[in-house]
Amino acid sequence: MIESPGILLTVVAFLLVIGPLIFIHELGHYYAGRLFGVKAEAFSIGFGRELIGWTDKRGTRWRIAALPLGGYVRFAGDMNPASAHVPTPEWLALPPEERNKTFQSKPLWQRFIIVAAGPLTNFLFAILVFMAVFAVNGQARTPAVLASVEPGTAAAAAGLMPGDRVTAISGQTIDRFEDIPRIVSIRPDEVVQLDIVRDGEPRSLSARIGAEVEGDRFGNEFRVGRLGVRPGQPVWVDVPFWQLPGAAIGQTADVVRMMVDTLGQIITGRRSVKELGGPLKIAQISGQQATLGWFDFVLFMTMISINLGFINLLPIPLLDGGHLLFYTVEGVVRRPLNPAVQEWAFRTGLAILLAFMVFVTANDLASFGVWQRLAGLIG
Template sequence: MGTSLHTIFFFIVAISALVSVHEYGHFWVARRCGVRVEVFSIGFGRELIGWNDRHGTRWRISALPLGGYVRFFGDADAASARQVDASELSPAERRVTYQGQSVGRRAMIAAAGPLANFVLAVVLFFAIFVTLGQRFTAPVADRIQPGSAAEAAGVHAGDRFLAIDGRSIESFEDLALKMRLNQGTPVEVTLDRAGQRLELTITPTITEVDNGQGGKQKIGILGVVSTRTEFKERGFFESIRYAVREVGTVVDVTATAVGQMVAGTRGTEELGGPLRIADMSGRVARQSLADFIWLVAALSVNLGLFNLLPVPMLDGGHLLFYAFEAIRGRPLGERIQEFGFRIGLAMVLSLMVFATWNDLVQLRVVQFISQLFT
């Protein structure tokens, strides 16, 4: 019970932080565009705690902490997809609605949520680097595993990895991460061997490993082991630079993994939903606060990316419609937009169901239930 409560607590902390920042991005830009905000809600369902600010916005914490929304004046729903009948509003009231703004301002408001998630990630990574610095394993091959891809390519013990496919490597973690995403594609590796720069082509070996949640995943490995720990202190401005770079790394890894899933070279069983996020939040929080902050930062980047997908119902879908509106000089027809939002809703719900099923399988819930009836 204690472990379950611990997991639930840190899951709620993580989700609430990510959603609050995302929605506040929409809220902050909307206010500066002159839009009246009626509700800022963290969670869905029945209101647990609420208060009104001096601008008339109702701030609320609701019973189901799995999301949130901002409702603008004149909206007929929380997604700002539909507006109340404009004939019922005066010209002054229409000017403070979301739909009454120019297409440029609506695009800014829609993009502000994902952008806020990227900013949050930079801030969290910066906080870790500026206070704790960066501790990492040196990208040095202390030992070469017999029969490995590295041995076949000619890597020697003591070689230091400098770059992969032209992209610099600063830690063994960088190297391992890039290899985990590789599904057997040859890579160009730059090494430092006793001061001499070498170029080698290595094809990682594909192997199945335990993903830590009861399932398996295919990853690429070189077959090198590093035990050398290095520590780098980061100054204020250097921490900012590395925080931005870390966000870029998360974006690159996520985009690569999703692209491989779409192409069929990576299994979709790695796609996780709320149950796996909850499980991960609890496990990481037990390791250290810094690890938990790192996880929240990475999740924030992924939330921002997900919301930028050009799918109606998501911020990216709004931006897609606004792009068409800017090109055509007028909005798409209401029937087209409504059809698009229905398709988008079906896609999002299908993805949630699929991810939740993956969670149940990977966390062995399905196996546990099946054993009860066998």
């Protein structure tokens, strides 16, 4: 097994993660558009200069571009940044049969589905992967009953005892022991409420989650929350075929809930913004996961797919969530927003996204020690 990935493996692994996930995302938009009779003029993986391209019999230009950090489907009639249902001179000049194939000609609910289909397809990919994992390996469903409480830990200080059954942490329901580390790990040093059942009676306790710094064999360090409790014997159960979709959807929802929690912690200052990573960090971890084997690599790819779906649903102009927000407003007020307002919003969204990319790239370089080495050279 390779101990440390080289540059070539890192680049290849990154492309194998991000390329297929962008393709899956855009494929959701593409097929939703085809379902409603919208012509796709271009399907691009990446931006900038075309490296490889071909045109199919439907007139769609399929292309792979030089900058593989995104992609797009350009639909006929998608003539303005807001993709608004606003007649333009160019659109009105189209023949009726061509106009009916444009994005603008479709009713609001169809445009909403076409835009939402991208991130939803990323979630669907994750659900299918989790279904396959549960079908092969089963699913851990250890009861949330504490077998032991480690002395000197947050659990001991809070008064937890062996035999307690944890039912909720910070208002989040605990169905099985595996839910406890999922919730606790992203809350180092945070005070939480623990709802338990002891001797058949419900109780509530307060605990300050402990914090530990963990590292992996690649030298990455993570600040992780620890409660200090241990479960009984892990129980791996087979998941019947008809329960696989529900189990996989639940697992995907748990990951999304964790992302929402983490984002809330960053916004409120409970978690450092230095933990935000960008494309360089994803590339680094892609290479590392590739050295661990295909199973770990696919699971990492699944987490990135959920991230991609989640981020694209944020109500930020230029992202899918920004479009969906405008369509929601249009549905409520019964008319599109003023094109000038939408243009201003999308310019602002572009500025936000560019600033965010610069910030996370600076974070990535800092995590690699680049700024420290530069400071040493200058000093």
